[in-house]
Amino acid sequence: MRIELSPEEVVEIAVRFEEMGEKFYRGKAEILPQDAREIFLHLAEEEIKHKETFQKLLKTLSPSRESLPDTYIGFLKSFVDRLIFPGGKLNLELPQVKDTISALEFAIRRELESILYYQEIKPFISSKHHSTLDWIINEEKRHFEILSKLKEKEENK
Numbered sequence: 001m002r003i004e005l006s007p008e009e010v011v012e013i014a015v016r017f018e019e020m021g022e023k024f025y026r027g028k029a030e031i032l033p034q035d036a037r038e039i040f041l042h043l044a045e046e047e048i049k050h051k052e053t054f055q056k057l058l059k060t061l062s063p064s065r066e067s068l069p070d071t072y073i074g075f076l077k078s079f080v081d082r083l084i085f086p087g088g089k090l091n092l093e094l095p096q097v098k099d100t101i102s103a104l105e106f107a108i109r110r111e112l113e114s115i116l117y118y119q120e121i122k123p124f125i126s127s128k129h130h131s132t133l134d135w136i137i138n139e140e141k142r143h144f145e146i147l148s149k150l151k152e153k154e155e156n157k
Helices: 007-029 034-060 070-083 100-124 127-155
Strands: 002-005 066-069
Touching (some): 007 034, 007 100, 034 100, 034 127, 100 127
Antiparallel strands (some): 002 066
């Protein structure tokens, strides 16, 4: 069986990832010490920029539907369902984020998962937009590096 998925749908999911990331970083900044708070607020602003980039990309996509194996669509949907619940709520791990280390671990996982998702959606996006997607992937990798260094610093206190 084959299922249809539009490039618009996969990019709309990316917009939701960025919205959730911004909300998470802003919301958890409150519980963090000053240096981590500043980094989380900076990352929240970057998530807004990524969302805006994806929204611009959405406007340029040609309406089309790709016929894909249902197993691949199942993978993408399961991947997204693991992170996104009705109403745009973050997954069930979020209530466990109560201190700096757990906030950093959660953020690091989300950055890795967004990188994976963005790499997986690349085939759905016209090659003329690959440089935009590559830019966002590199930004997420940079976020991962920033968060990893901050976590290491916190663990060594």
